[in-house]
Amino acid sequence: MTKPLIALAALALAVPAQAKTPAAPPPPAPSLEQIADDALKSDSHAWDFVEGITTEVGQRQAGTEAEARGRAWAVAWLKAKGFRNVADEPYMMPTWVPGEPGSAEIVSPFPQSLAVAPLGDSGSTGPEGITAEVVMFRTVADLQAAPQGSLKGKIAYVSNAMTRTQDGSQYGFAGPTRWVASGIAASKGALATVIKSVGTDLHRNPHTGGTDFPEGVKPTPGGALSNPDAANLERMFARAKGRPITMKLVLTPRFLGETQSGNVVGEIVGRNPSLPPVLLACHLDSWWLGTGAIDDGAGCAIIAAAAKNVSAAGQPLRTIRVLFAGAEETGLFGSAAYSKAHINETIAVGLESDFGADRIWRFDSNFRTSNPALHKKIALAVARFGVSAGTDVAGGGADLNIVRDQKGALVDLQQDGTRYFDLHHTPDDTLDKIDPVQLRQNVAVWTQVVGILANEATSIQTGGPIPAAPPIMTGK
């Protein structure tokens, strides 16, 4: 059915006559360990996926025709690679689009342009823009402390530099600048909000991402300045010595109402398809600015390559299902829709890749105390790839709502995030940022771990017999 299988059949017909002598039995399939080791050195799938989708599709803004082209591309790719039960499962979602490229001009006292991009779910200034005085706040807490109404007719600016961490934990500290500042400023009467990008680089590339407005607060225009531009604005405040700084801001995003999106799924069917499957997740959508290479083309590439690699060691016991979720960036709509549609189909264990393509340095599970033998088995198997066993309780990625809803088993394969926030949600999220050596290490580790999990005959959560009924069904 698939192209590779057809090609192979054609090749078989073309075997010359002297090949009629009795064929030797086929060599045994290589071991999972051998295949994982080989994945460090060569890669037939992961680069092909992420190079292909970033080149042939590019950006895949959630809910748009570009995301739909991404799904069609991914469906064709999975089918060509021999995945079974490939489908694009539709759902409806509220869709926001960024509009024209925005602009932020300082009108006075130091006229010049600052690089800006709108934040997801923020409002529009209209094409004519708004011109207003900028009021600076160092932190979200400072903004929170501003008296009610004090921002009336003003543009709020929130500065809050993000620093670099391997585990990405700084996102929790810097992220609120993007997540809540626009809503707080709007509720205090601000016309619009601009923030310093939640990112660790020094390029003229703003970091977009979603922002939230409290119930009942009308979305105002919200934008992120690139870090060099934010630094420039702050120097302007220092040099203005109290003179007002006036900005003309033009941001024209639009809400399209409900549009169709979808989740792409595909399977490596197991020897016992009645056993709960192993679910590997990523997301297919991206912000419009970049090409969605590290966020999250690489994640889909890694999980699909691992599933294919595991099958090369022989048909696994359990089915391995890949879920290329839609519309993660703008509100986890695909993750929610998948859980809603499939909540009654118990998942054995869920894993997600959505933190770039740099090396995996630690793994965590949420069954370290309930099934220590399996946790230890994985720890021993991944040690040779430089991955240490963590003691955190795995929480799963954004697209694993179904597993969390089922209170199921989770494994987190933690990637090195040191340079992730240089690129996250920027125009710079492009293929060239992926280091093929580190990408292969991801595939090797995923191959090893997924292979163990997909061949696990006992309950992943307990190590005991697999429950007859899905856990989610009992007691409900």
Added chain:
Amino acid sequence: MTKPLIALAALALAVPAQAKTPAAPPPPAPSLEQIADDALKSDSHAWDFVEGITTEVGQRQAGTEAEARGRAWAVAWLKAKGFRNVADEPYMMPTWVPGEPGSAEIVSPFPQSLAVAPLGDSGSTGPEGITAEVVMFRTVADLQAAPQGSLKGKIAYVSNAMTRTQDGSQYGFAGPTRWVASGIAASKGALATVIKSVGTDLHRNPHTGGTDFPEGVKPTPGGALSNPDAANLERMFARAKGRPITMKLVLTPRFLGETQSGNVVGEIVGRNPSLPPVLLACHLDSWWLGTGAIDDGAGCAIIAAAAKNVSAAGQPLRTIRVLFAGAEETGLFGSAAYSKAHINETIAVGLESDFGADRIWRFDSNFRTSNPALHKKIALAVARFGVSAGTDVAGGGADLNIVRDQKGALVDLQQDGTRYFDLHHTPDDTLDKIDPVQLRQNVAVWTQVVGILANEATSIQTGGPIPAAPPIMTGK
């Protein structure tokens, strides 16, 4: 007259009564060597200049009101720092402006946007843009070899990656892609030309710069793709397998005709102002995309700081003149105008800073054989800053036309250009790219070298007596 002097006068009046006892004689001025050494550790001038002009003015596109604001800012700064004979010397020039931000959309077979910027002196597509098939050439030589008329109705794309070199020599190999490809393609009938950026980074920031059209060839639209976008386009060619690649290109630059620009000059007046002065050059204009921090705000900052520092060691023998030239980027108009206006005023020696703000690693002169003692004196003095003596013949920077026209003495203080072409002519040319430690090394070396030259009583070119008549006047 200047602010610092007024402040000092006010301070003197405020001295308390008990200070009436006879004052000790003022301490002797520190030596040039001491001042140069101190410049490594602290900087009162260079950062102040480049931080100020990038914050308060920003981009300074040649011939525009932004460049004029830059000149006004620089004049005020030089006066405030106590420079004498500060002036903005006007000249007229043909002015090109970039128009609206451009766009390059791949229409088929892989629809997506590529980041593009127009090239200086290129033509306009009109706001409606042009849509045409793209024809790829690996090199300028390949483009040159295309049959006459073969590009009719097409967009030419020239790929020619630049590699990284400390001395910037790769610019000579990669530069022609920008300098001549548009003109060659236009003469073969191409509608427009896009090139891979002449730059060494992997960010979504196109590198602009001037392009040339041969006499009689009407300027066509010309743009640079960022390097990630150029790589994406090349992957599209590989994946299209012969299917045509169609691009919609929108670039709207305009020619404004003649507008006024100017050269800003200022002096540290020497003890013997009748001696030919030492001329220190940089350029004040920048491309519109960045803020002109490394190209060439830093250069002006370095030369001005060095001139100030030398004066702190006592009034120099010769006058030190700084020349902040205008309109270097779009055609060396300031350099030409300065030479034309001042050709009869002999310059003792010229030096230029226009290669970023990274450390100086070598110096060259054009008097190593004619005045070996002075060359050696400089070599010995700068060795302690990690600067080696070169054997190349110094050619001087772009703004030293007058010295070349006079066949005068030149010193080149060679900077480390390893990362210069990551930033050159891009939006990323911003203050944060300047390393203050390396900036100070520049100021220290310049202070030392300018101090030696400005106190040189004999001819810099020969070591002999200073000729009575300017060399340029003899034999003409």
